[in-house]
Amino acid sequence: MAAELPQTQFTALVTGANSxxxxxxxxxxxxxxxxTRPLSExxxxxxxxxxxxxxxxxVSRLQLHVDRTVRKSRGQSSEKERPYEYARIKLKSEIVDLTSIISVQQLAQRLQESAHKIDTLxxxxxxxxxxxxxWLNAVWTVSTDWVHATTWPTMKIAGKGWLAKPQLAGQADGKATTSSEQRQAPGQEDVExxxxxxxxxxxxxxxxxAHYTMPLLSTTxxxxxxxxxxxxxxxxxxxRALNLDDFQALDSHEAYESSKRVTDILALTYGMPATRPWVSQFTSTVNDSSEPxxxxxxxxxxxxxxxxxTAIFPLPYLLNFLMTLTFYVSRWLGSPWHTCDPYLGATAAVWIALTPQSQLDATEERDGIGKWGVATDRLGNERVAKTEVEGWGWGGRVGEPKRKGRKRGVQDLTEEQREGFVELGRDVWRRMEEMRNEWEEKLPPARWGLKL
Ligand SMILES: NC(=O)c1ccc[n+]([C@@H]2O[C@H](COP(=O)([O-])OP(=O)(O)OC[C@H]3O[C@@H](n4cnc5c(N)ncnc54)[C@H](OP(=O)(O)O)[C@@H]3O)[C@@H](O)[C@H]2O)c1
Incomplete structure (x- = not known):
């Protein structure tokens, strides 16, 4: 018998999904x-x-995962016998290099053409x-302060001043390139x-x-x-990693940490009145007839x-194995943050993606807006755990109860720090919108037919 058609669709897009x-x-x-979702979805x-x-x-590895999951949950049935469950998962792939603005614009164009509403990005x-x-630092800090040294490591050596490849020259096809091809001097056009x-x-x-897919993310x-x-x-x-005078951390050995601080600030201050002038530009969408x-x-x-x-830290196989082993030891020593296995690390993002909006709203109403991390116990039982953000605390509330897993030396949130964080949010949103506008003057999204 032919499979019945499911009635509702939930669309998720995940970047960097190959590893x-x-x-x-x-x-x-x-x-x-x-x-967890009804069979009709x-x-x-x-x-x-x-x-x-x-x-x-x-896609083929994910298809194998679908097969395994369906077989596990419904017995050893084959796709032929259980067409309905298999039909509930539709896998699609797209190519994008996030360091190429043209590549990002072209992806957004393809997504807009496909006319899928995106439920979660x-x-x-x-x-x-x-x-x-x-290595000297690694051996010393890990042997004297194991959990802290493997949670907030100081032994990583970072590059400095790495630039994305030129955006305007030789990029008209928007094709993705590898990282190693990109660390060249900027093209003349990008010097400014x-x-x-x-x-x-x-x-x-x-x-x-996110900006270019706004029409697909926003609903009536x-x-x-x-x-x-x-x-x-x-x-x-x-x-400490974020310096507003060096917003992209080009003159710093903490470009990664700075980028993640910017990420935290963007998300935590997204809904604030102080950032509204810029956030409303970021989220604005106009339909075909140019009417709001x-x-x-x-x-x-x-x-x-x-x-x-994971492969994010470039280490040969054996050293990577040893690194992961030190993570497990940290967990056994009581670290809440050593998820070790990426599948456990995925808990918070998937929880946010699939939890009904009303439930997330109620949680934020009760505990404040915060950063959702993944913690585990010694046995690796994972849970979603609010994580302290410097200058914001766990939920942006002065005097809130303290939780496990604090970085050493972080101060309890004060009213002044909270105000400073909101101010930082305003600066960061303004910079991001300025950068977007500057780049869109050079690379107008409209030439790809992008509707915004
Ligand atoms: N691992 C951790 O403990 C940890 C902790 C905190 C946060 N995170 C975050 O988790 C995320 C994933 O990292 P991971 O640990 O899973 O590392 P990973 O295994 O190296 O995965 C990174 C992914 O990003 C893709 N990527 C890199 N540069 C890109 C670009 N310019 N355009 C498009 N895709 C690009 C990679 O593609 P290629 O395969 O083509 O390079 C890969 O798919 C990162 O945001 C990282 O900061 C990880």
Missing amino acids: GLGFAIACRLITEFLE TLILIVTTRSTRKSDDT ILNAGIGGWTGVN LPLGEVFTANVFGHYLL AANGISGKIIWISSIEAHA KNTSPPKMYVTHPGVCG
């Missing part, structure tokens, strides 16, 4: 969707990678910009507008993608349910995966 956390988020979304999962080969490989892809390990590679891969490319007010933008930050989003639409903009959340073993 590490991104692949784990895609797998976990599939599992939890099949386990279909998941359209769009994964992005940087090449056709990676896309094909990712998971901004996962990222690079660390690290080149190696200070340098784009840091780490900043653009982690923040600015995603920011533009009558519907009442808008999309979700979910950022992947890090527990290493140190306040009656839409409700998407919600924005920030999550982090704890600490897990």
